[in-house]
Amino acid sequence: MPRFQSDNDARRLGEALAALRRDRALSQAEAGRRAGMTSQGWGLYETGKRSGLYRPDVQRRLTAALDATPEDLLQRQEAAVPGMASEGRAFVHAPVVPAKAGTRRMQLSNDDLAPWAASGVVVEYEPGRWPRRDQGCVIEMADGEVRVRIYEGADAEALAVRGGPGGLAAHERIDRSGIRAVSAVTARLEH
Template identity: 60%
Template sequence: MARFTDDNDADAEIRALGEALAMLRRERGLSQAEAGQRLGMTSQGWGLYEAGKRSGLFRPDVQRRLTGALDATPEDLALLVRASSTPSALTQPFKPDGLEMRGRIFEGAPSVERRRLQLSSDELAPWAAAGTVLEYVPGRWPRRDQGCVIEMADGSLRARLYVRSDEVELVVRGAGALLTIEKIPRVQARAVSAVVARLDEG
């Protein structure tokens, strides 16, 4: 069967797709095991996709399945691939095949502010242990079971796993090895921000 791309090109493309998939997963604060679990897959199975060792990653149905587990879309994956493969894309006009683009060159999206909080206890174990640094985006609302950082009315910060919320209370898990349910009155929570990465220091 004829191939339309050079083997080296195909390898580079699948590696770029795998790296973009890893970036999407880290942005959502998930480990490979957690992402794989959403699809009934092992962490090793998920890792093979991220390492570019499964050619099925080229298939649209596989991309939909993997990105869906991350609450993302194949389009999100494609945008990350494009951004990482063409670092100067923001300064170059985009020319679709056979067409010449005229007019305004659009600026890239503004960079997103990220903050960090280092855990000093094992309150969120096994999700995250003492010493783990949580990277979070102020103002980005978390999804269910995603890590979050809550800024309390007294100025203190609490790291928890988001469950749900309404106008009366914020329901989270954490504050103990069993990740017990905790209900926080909304008047006590000044802001809730989604954790997008967990970093092991040292």
Template identity: 55%
Template structure:
């Protein structure tokens, strides 16, 4: 049997899915039937224990079963708090407890892209929701807050002195940790939200 490590991001996604299902007045069995899976399978998604739950096609199927969109799920996820204990443990266990500054809970921020430098991953107008309490996985989008402003890219690697991001075309950017204030994983990309400029 596969064992899943606690993952605050997966937990938040599962909690958001459960909140949306309950708001629609559906049981896990009813939601699962609409998606073509068992109530147990649906329950694993809500528990954050189902592989592939971050894939866009899976999120489209999950939200379609609730007559919603992946954007609805992302917005609900942005509202869900990350367990303070789990967030702190996740930063500690990877030996990457960087710029947590004692922050134990979710610290979510938004940033709207103004250009297409990250296309096709994300284009102009897309709003990124990033969480400073969640360190990015390899090839996950992240926002690095530096002295010169935010730097956005796909996380490649990090060590004691640097953080390396790569762009969609594969180009790499090395950032010195001495110039970095914080690093946060992108937990949602919202398109067509119509946020104020």
């Protein structure tokens, strides 16, 4: 892309970023915290008033805070322009890349975490890596059940998570004595 964008282009890209954030039910403050900035800083990107939104490294940083990709941002921007249609940048015919060494993959079979991740999404997780707040996690229960949730915190007795049959609004405390392992989700792979 050209180095200097028009105000309308910057505004449209910022609106696409805002739409992605709203899709994930996040406030500007939460999105900013995830990206390591203030809500005001995040808001400047959304209004197209902060330069750098066209830089690939900035797009990766901001979209990663939303558990999205720069391609998702571009797709959202194109969808907002009347008369412009896009099939997106999905690599439909690309070979499946094997999981990185030390990671595992699991395909979700329900919509317990929608819109964060819906049925069919493959999550990649790293056993032994503890999740941070608002990050996906895979919980292996002592009885063999495996749950994918959004990590909120933990204390000596229980793990606090969101997700499950009630969707992302459902909060759950899982007794630590029933947990065999907790692993951080490091990627979501959508097809």
